Amino acid sequence: xxxxxxxxxxxxxxxxxxxxxxxxxxxxxxxxxxxxxxxxxxxxxxxxxxxxxxxxxxxxxxxxxxxxxxxxxxxxxxxxxxxxxxxxxxxxxxxxxxxxxxxxxxxxxxx
Amino acid sequence: xxxxxxxxxxxxxxxxxxxxxxxxxxxxxxxxxxxxxxxxxxxxxxxxxxxxxxxxxxxxxxxxxxxxxxxxxxxxxxxxxxxxxxxxxxxxxxxxxxxxxxxxxxxxxxxx
Numbered sequence: 001x002x003x004x005x006x007x008x009x010x011x012x013x014x015x016x017x018x019x020x021x022x023x024x025x026x027x028x029x030x031x032x033x034x035x036x037x038x039x040x041x042x043x044x045x046x047x048x049x050x051x052x053x054x055x056x057x058x059x060x061x062x063x064x065x066x067x068x069x070x071x072x073x074x075x076x077x078x079x080x081x082x083x084x085x086x087x088x089x090x091x092x093x094x095x096x097x098x099x100x101x102x103x104x105x106x107x108x109x110x111x
Numbered sequence: 112x113x114x115x116x117x118x119x120x121x122x123x124x125x126x127x128x129x130x131x132x133x134x135x136x137x138x139x140x141x142x143x144x145x146x147x148x149x150x151x152x153x154x155x156x157x158x159x160x161x162x163x164x165x166x167x168x169x170x171x172x173x174x175x176x177x178x179x180x181x182x183x184x185x186x187x188x189x190x191x192x193x194x195x196x197x198x199x200x201x202x203x204x205x206x207x208x209x210x211x212x213x214x215x216x217x218x219x220x221x222x223x
Contacts, residue, residue: 043202099157100157101157104154105154
């Protein structure tokens with residue numbers, strides 16, 4: 001079975017632009033979570049979706065938004081990019097809201 | 112607010128040594144605790160999951176323990192190998208799969 005997949009792998013944007021990151025969970029998993037990992041730090045929770053509804057939100061500004069589709073894939077959108085948004089964005093899926101399995105991440109660079 | 116601390120931040124050992132990585136958390140009301148491995152620039156690989164009702168979990172050369180009352184977990188790696196070199200992250204889940212709170216990790220280097 002394929003693991004969690006994320007696209008794109010790398011992305012370079014300029015300040016003020018908007019970006020969309022995509023995640024496909026492990027087959028059968030209905031929960032998707034998003035995390036931001038700045039270099040040298042542990043990941044920080046951004047959002048969780050379960051059965052297409054937002055179940056949790058971390059301490060991130062409204063420039064960050066997400067959604068989950070009927071096939072349980074998810075998108076993370078970030079508007080008005082800042083230099084500080086440069087990070088590795090990780091997606092995780094879970095079968096039963098217990099153990100979380102992470103994808104390879106999307107490396108976002110904001111210039 | 113839950114805070115997770117990992118000590119040491121970095122560790123360098125010779126091949127074959129047994130080692131212990133430490134994780135502490137401030138709020139003992141957790142649902143589970145997970146240990147992850149992260150290679151440079153890559154995603155996270157789940158190593159072990161310990162439910163709040165459990166005391167330890169084992170997988171191969173890895174053993175993780177959990178002491179909820181004292182807010183501590185340890186990851187024991189036996190007979191370390193150069194391939195074990197990576198950053199090891201500890202994360203606690205307080206709300207049944209809603210969100211993980213991570214420590215900053217321990218960067219492990221195993222020298223041949």
